[in-house]
Amino acid sequence: MSAITADFIADQNRSRLAAHREDFDALARQLARRGLNPEALVKDATAFAVAVPSWGVGTGGTRFARFPGPGEPRHVFDKLADCGVINTLTRLTPTVSPHFPWDKVKDYAELRAAAKSHGLTFDAVNSNTFQDQAGQPLSYKFGSLTHTDKAVREQAIAHNVECVEIGRALGSKALSVWIGDGSNFAGQSSLARAFDRYLESAAAIYRTLPDDWRMLLEHKLFEPAFYSTVISDWGSNYLAAQHLGPKAQCLVDLGHHAPTVNIEQIVARLARFGKLGGFHFNDSKYGDDDLDAASVSPFRLYLVFHELAEAKRAIGPSFAPAYLIDQSHNVTDPIESLMQSAIEIARAHAQAQLVDAAALAAAQEANDALTAHRLLKAGFLTDVSPLIAEARLRAGGALDPIATYRASGYRAAVARERPAVAAGSAGIV
Ligand code: RM4
Ligand code: MN
Ligand code: MN
DSSP: OOOEEEEEHHHHHHHHHHHHHHHHHHHHHHHHHOOOOHHHHHHHHHOOBBBGGGGGOOOOOSOOOOOOOTTTOOOHHHHHHHHHHHHHHHHHEEEEEEEETTOOOOOOHHHHHHHHHHTEOOOOOEOOOOSTTOOOOOOOTSSSSTTHHHHHHHHHHHHHHHHHHHHHHHHEEEEEEEHHHOESSSSSHHHHHHHHHHHHHHHHHHSSTTTOEEEEEEEEESSSSSSSTTSSSHHHHHHHHHHOTTTTEEEEETTTTTTTHHHHHHHHHHHHHOOEEEEOOOSSSSSSBBOOOTTTTTTHHHHHHHHHHHHHHHHHHOOOEEEEEEEESSSSSSHHHHHHHHHHHHHHHHHHTTTTTHHHHHHTTTHHHHHHHHHHHHHTTTTOOHHHHHHHHTTTTTEEEEEEEHHHHHHHHHHHSSSOOOOOOOOOO
């Protein structure tokens, strides 16, 4: 169990309960007046979940520096303890997405049991061929799955196959693959042949996937390669996923597009053709900024969830993309940022359920642009805070997760056990 007890949470909730009841009852009355069913909406909000990234609970960094905070997790077991706190308070994040080899251990049964002791299970496993690991025979400096040298490609394939094996031991059902492959100079690499090599390598990984697994391919416009990346956009991603087969789907990281790209439209397209595998949620102003979800563009996140709600209506319950957070926390306590982000993602989801889909479709058919826009925006303009707080409360979570976390003294307590990390080194995690 997490260090934060049910009694402590109940105690913290007590002083907030009367105000919450008032706010929730008022919202429930308003929703009922609008023809919505508040009880069904609370149930739906209670069922909502998003995975946290194991790499997100350590303080991130930029290319220039990293400024670690107190009580940084020393290893994956500490990371799981932190992830447990996030879920205990928010009741939104029962799964953790691990990254290998960062989270490598000797005994995966022990890791799975440790997760369980914090009330957690494992989500998609992430492979890493964008860095060289200690003792690795061949370098990824010039690429991994798309390297010109077959031996390097084979090493990268073997790593992904190992990730699937680890994932099986952990009870995961998906492999997320993001590669840093690309080029820095026009002419440096053959754009056509690099993609061919990707397809061949990815197919070798795909062949080892268990039947009930998915392979989630992640595209990214730039970085670390700055002229071209091999899987640069949703078009290349879709082509690859289509080429590989039904178990391969596209993963949309919100920060991996050019700033003006219409991501919600990409979501609609991929969903329509069964290729929307999942998300990496974060927010950004310029590029892959990895800022906290909805901290810059909450309306964009809402529009993404509106498309997801539409897709669910069209496709039915089989439509279940994997929801993950992928952020880098440079100036906040990562536990606070991840709780805040999970809540904002749950908010966008809850708001999207408020849209009158039939009325919206009718306005669209009638070409009544302004009515359609107002119907779409109605969800975004509704403050659903009491609704998602009620869902948390019923699930045993905190009415105010961040205030409760601060009151718990968790960070100071772990800082006493976990030695301070030296500042200065640059890095993503
Ligand atoms: C990449 C990408 C991957 C993540 C790494 C750490 O930009 O978003 O999903 O695993 O960063
Ligand atoms: Mn990502
Ligand atoms: Mn990224």
